[in-house]
Amino acid sequence: MRPYKVLVVDDSAFMRKIISDLIENDADFQVTATAANGREAIEKVNELRPDLVTMDVEMPEMNGLEALKIIMAQRPLPVIMLSGINEQGMKETILALEWGAFDFIRKPSISNSQDIIAVGESLREQMKEAMLAREQREARASAVKAPEPPLPAAEPPAPRTVIEPAKRKPEPLSKEAGTLRAPLPGADKPKGRTTLEPPADTRKPGQGTDPAVTRRVAKPLPEVAKPATDRFKSRPREERGAGIPGQRAAAETAAGSFIEPPAASGSQASGTRGVRKLVAVGCSTGGPRALKAFLENIPGDFPAPIVIVQHMPPNFTKSLAQRLNTFSSLEVAEAEHGMVLRQGAAYIAPGGYHLRVVAGAGGQYVIELTKEEVRNGHRPSVDTLFESVLQLTSLERHAVIMTGMGSDGARMMKALYDSGVTSTFAESEETCVVYGMPRSAVELKCVRYILPLQEIAPRLVQAVK
Structure with a gap:
């Protein structure tokens, strides 16, 4: 299997080197390019079509949030944000997750080798999960598009798999x-x-779906005075x-x-x-x-x-x-x-x-x-x-x-x-x-x-x- 292509985006050349080395500790991933700001990141995503992007949040010219928004609109793919631990960085990270980032990791302390190792392990775990999730979505999409083979005329359709909750005695009222x-x-x-996954035409009242x-239940109820x-x-x-x-x-x-x-x-x-x-x-x-x-x-x-x-x-x-x-x-x-x-x-x-x-x-x-x-x-x-x-x-x-x-x-x-x-x-x-x-x-x-x-x-x- 070919390694997954990764684009590393950070305004610090030193941090780009650290993150790239952490990623390539896993043979399943290869850093194919780096970018110094959000504008470069958008250009390289369109040009190189990477499988995954690591994106710094705070950068000059175009920050990670602005770049993420454009990438998710033009060519959605898994993006893992690198966040600072200051208050502004944390707020922007929450926004990034809201706008479609797969997940985030905090930036490692460059003076602490143990912290760099721990961040690397977390990053590689998230990258593997991101690729697995993408492949599962693609498999589901392919299954939906594939035409179902016709059933023999003499045989009825097979029943759907169900979960049968265990029978319990009715719960008594309690004071x-x-x-x-x-x-x-x-x-x-x-x-x-x-x-x-019940089909729409077989759902029964009270099943929630x-x-x-x-x-009926989504309609807001009147406010109760406090x-x-x-x-x-x-x-x-x-x-x-x-x-x-x-x-x-x-x-x-x-x-x-x-x-x-x-x-x-x-x-x-x-x-x-x-x-x-x-x-x-x-x-x-x-x-x-x-x-x-x-x-x-x-x-x-x-x-x-x-x-x-x-x-x-x-x-x-x-x-x-x-x-x-x-x-x-x-x-x-x-x-x-x-x-x-x-x-x-x-x-x-x-x-x-x-x-x-x-x-x-x-x-x-x-x-x-x-x-x-x-x-x-x-x-x-x-x-x-x-x-x-x-x-x-x-x-x-x-x-x-x-x-x-x-x-x-x-x-x-x-x-x-x-x-x-x-x-x-x-x-x-x-x-x-x-x-x-x-x-x-x-x-x-x-x-x-x-x-x-x-x-x-x-x-x-x-x-x-």
């Missing part, structure tokens, strides 16, 4: 805080047969900044230790005692763009907190939360230790910390950040979040896995499903940037709804409301 919690809509019916259902004491909602969006004030300092403990969440303060308690439902979401490569599409379609009066693990380095998650907060009707914030969960808000785990949801005082639910060892190669880990949700049996729980490399989240989604939580969602292959994490969950047969990205939020809203 919590003086209210009855009923099963999800449709729970009194036999558990539906969920096809991996039914176009009529999607249109009390004046709700300090987070009462301020204009531009004053809310990065999100709910928290206690990040409390999270700075030694690696491997648990952090004891502080008792919830009275000022945080408003609007939090009624939490009876919880949504937990996990994603990785392609996640920022998927989260934007997902959160844009959740109404502001959504009756459950949403807790999210997106695999990202420290500090980048803050920029991601700020960006998503400008699009969503929910309040989106980077999670901080000791935050009390509230309805109408979404919390993103900070890079470098595992996030758990724990029961707090007075019937509240609190975010706990820990510096335990990495899990499935990640911190934060989706499995760690889902594991904490498994313990919260008094809540109605919903779990979602979207695009990403690897299998993080699948094992604990299986545990949730086996415990009786059947409101489990996975993004289907057709819309995933990388169909790794969702595929792992589907293969464990613990996913009730396998949906393209644009249908996940409407179906989740229907399930929760």
Whole structure:
């Protein structure tokens, strides 16, 4: 097999040399050209037609963002951004992911040989995943274009493959805080047969992928008035900044230790005692763009907190939360230790910390950040979040896995499903940037709804409301 052709774009000749050497440590890749700015990059993409591009974010004449936008419009191909760790670089990296970049890595420290080695390993892993994802998309496209051989006249068409959820006894109603919690809509019916890719003419009402259902639940519901004491909602969006004030300092403990969440303060308690439902979401490569599409379609009066693990380095998650907060009707914030969960808000785990949801005082639910060892190669880990949700049996729980490399989240989604939580969602292959994490969950047969990205939020809203 010929090596994949790579174009390296950076305004620093020294950095171009470092990145080129890191790439060519793998015989599957060959650096065929370099460019010093975005304008040169566009010319060489059109001239040389590389398989992949590594693109610096900040460059003179034309920066990486502007070049990315033109490349994705003219000749889409996998682009991996190289980002600085300053605030502007992080914000621009989030934009790049939104505009179609495959993923990003931070620039290595040129004075630290170990850091250069670590960045090289990460870069080569992303490049291999990018090529694999491209080949899978091309294979699917070819399969769609290829005409199906005609079936013999005497034989009926073969039935489609389905996932048959295990039969369970109906979940009894339970009394919590003086209210009855009923099963999800449709729970009194036999558990539906969920096809991996159901055709439009065979979808049944209530399957989530039914176009009529999607249109019905996507209609925004009237805003519910919030009390004046709700300090987070009462301020204009531009004053809310990065999100709910928290206690990040409390999270700075030694690696491997648990952090004891502080008792919830009275000022945080408003609007939090009624939490009876919880949504937990996990994603990785392609996640920022998927989260934007997902959160844009959740109404502001959504009756459950949403807790999210997106695999990202420290500090980048803050920029991601700020960006998503400008699009969503929910309040989106980077999670901080000791935050009390509230309805109408979404919390993103900070890079470098595992996030758990724990029961707090007075019937509240609190975010706990820990510096335990990495899990499935990640911190934060989706499995760690889902594991904490498994313990919260008094809540109605919903779990979602979207695009990403690897299998993080699948094992604990299986545990949730086996415990009786059947409101489990996975993004289907057709819309995933990388169909790794969702595929792992589907293969464990613990996913009730396998949906393209644009249908996940409407179906989740229907399930929760």
